[in-house]
Amino acid sequence: MSNLFTLRLSIALGGILLVATGLAQASSNNTRYAVVDKEGQPLPDYVLPSDTLIPDEPNAEQILYGKRLLNETKTLMPDNVGSHMNCNSCHIEQGTKPYGAPYINTFNSFPQINPRAERMFSLEDRINGCMQRSMNGKPLDEDSNEMQSMIAYMKWLAQDVPHGGRVQIDNSGPIDKSLVPDPDRGKAIYALQCAACHGSNGEGKRDASGTMAFPPLWGDESFNLGAGMARTYKAAAFIKYNMPMGVNTHGGWGEGEVLNDQDAVDVAHYFTHQPRPDYPAKIYDFPSGNRPKDFRD
Numbered sequence: 001m002s003n004l005f006t007l008r009l010s011i012a013l014g015g016i017l018l019v020a021t022g023l024a025q026a027s028s029n030n031t032r033y034a035v036v037d038k039e040g041q042p043l044p045d046y047v048l049p050s051d052t053l054i055p056d057e058p059n060a061e062q063i064l065y066g067k068r069l070l071n072e073t074k075t076l077m078p079d080n081v082g083s084h085m086n087c088n089s090c091h092i093e094q095g096t097k098p099y100g101a102p103y104i105n106t107f108n109s110f111p112q113i114n115p116r117a118e119r120m121f122s123l124e125d126r127i128n129g130c131m132q133r134s135m136n137g138k139p140l141d142e143d144s145n146e147m148q149s150m151i152a153y154m155k156w157l158a159q160d161v162p163h164g165g166r167v168q169i170d171n172s173g174p175i176d177k178s179l180v181p182d183p184d185r186g187k188a189i190y191a192l193q194c195a196a197c198h199g200s201n202g203e204g205k206r207d208a209s210g211t212m213a214f215p216p217l218w219g220d221e222s223f224n225l226g227a228g229m230a231r232t233y234k235a236a237a238f239i240k241y242n243m244p245m246g247v248n249t250h251g252g253w254g255e256g257e258v259l260n261d262q263d264a265v266d267v268a269h270y271f272t273h274q275p276r277p278d279y280p281a282k283i284y285d286f287p288s289g290n291r292p293k294d295f296r297d
């Protein structure tokens with residue numbers, strides 16, 4: 001099994017590979033994507049901007065604060081964040097990675113109908129959704145400096161793309177939802193491919209200074225049952241293309257694809273179904289009763 005080899009490599013080189021991931025991020029600013037308008041007509045390409053350009057913006061301070069909030073959410077907003085996670089624990093490479101829940105189209109995609117709530121959502125509503133579920137916390141005041149600074153970062157990241165325009169980058173990758181999860185197999189994959197970073201009990205790992213270096217996957221400090229990540233197939237799609245972090249069989253560092261669809265579904269089912277905080281208001285989700293099959297009761 002060739003995965004075993006990649007795994008040993010991942011454990012041995014974990015630290016070094018994370019550094020390599022950082023370097024890849026720093027050099028990714030020539031990345032281009034096609035852009036289309038509402039009618040599907042081509043617009044000028046989108047070029048992923050380098051963070052070094054932020055100081056040129058009139059609201060540079062606000063954008064930089066937003067960027068920090070997304071990276072150091074737990075430390076900077078302790079009253080609102082219940083989990084021991086940051087927004088960018090899931091929004092990979094600061095929201096710039098294909099299949100890693102990028103923020104690139106976010107500013108231009110709202111307001112939109114939220115499928116879970118079945119009503120119109122502003123971007124503030126959507127951020128507060130992740131705040132209450134993924135961060136197991138409390139909503140931010142919509143007019144707060146924190147909320148508006150995170151939005152300023154997302155707006156900057158969208159660059160000159162007009163509202164309604166769409167950069168051709170996917171938020172999540174495809175996964176075969178017909179696969180039936182095997183939790184025992186998932187447990188074995190977890191031990192082999194994930195525990196080295198996320199801990200044997202999913203509790204995450206801290207560095208020498210006590211900062212959470214690898215975010216928790218279950219337990220009191222993780223996301224709650226209302227989060228998209230608590231759903232088997234959503235988590236599987238994330239894991240397949242992003243985890244194990246820093247290892248992959250082809251492409252750049254940290255692009256995942258070590259796991260096949262069945263592996264991803266098995267390990268996703270295993271870790272999402274370990275104990276985690278509840279989100280009682282989830283009973284109001286999908287009010288017309290059209291719940292996806294991986295909905296968490």
Ligand code: HEC
Pocket residue numbers: 070073085086087088089090091101102103105106107109126127130131134135150171172223227228229234
């Ligand atoms: C546990 C993982 C996780 C964490 C932590 C998290 N998110 Fe998310 N977020 C997601 C996922 C997964 C989606 C996509 C959901 C979907 O597929 O509908 C998402 C979607 C979003 C969207 C909608 C993006 C779009 O373009 O449609 C925004 C905005 C967002 N998150 C902001 C945040 C902010 C801000 C934080 C921190 C306060 C945060 N998220 C924390 C997992 C997470």
Ligand code: HEC
Pocket residue numbers: 010014085088089090092093189190193194195196197198213214215216217223229235238239243244245246259267268271
């Ligand atoms: C080499 C270390 C490493 C390995 C191995 C690894 N991860 Fe991660 N994982 C991370 C890091 C680091 C993050 C946070 C994202 C970031 O900082 O870019 C993360 C984030 C996550 C997240 C979203 C945040 C959260 O806490 O829920 C999930 C889910 C996840 N990993 C699942 C897995 C699974 C399942 C495996 C095994 C198949 C795995 N990871 C293997 C390092 C790793």
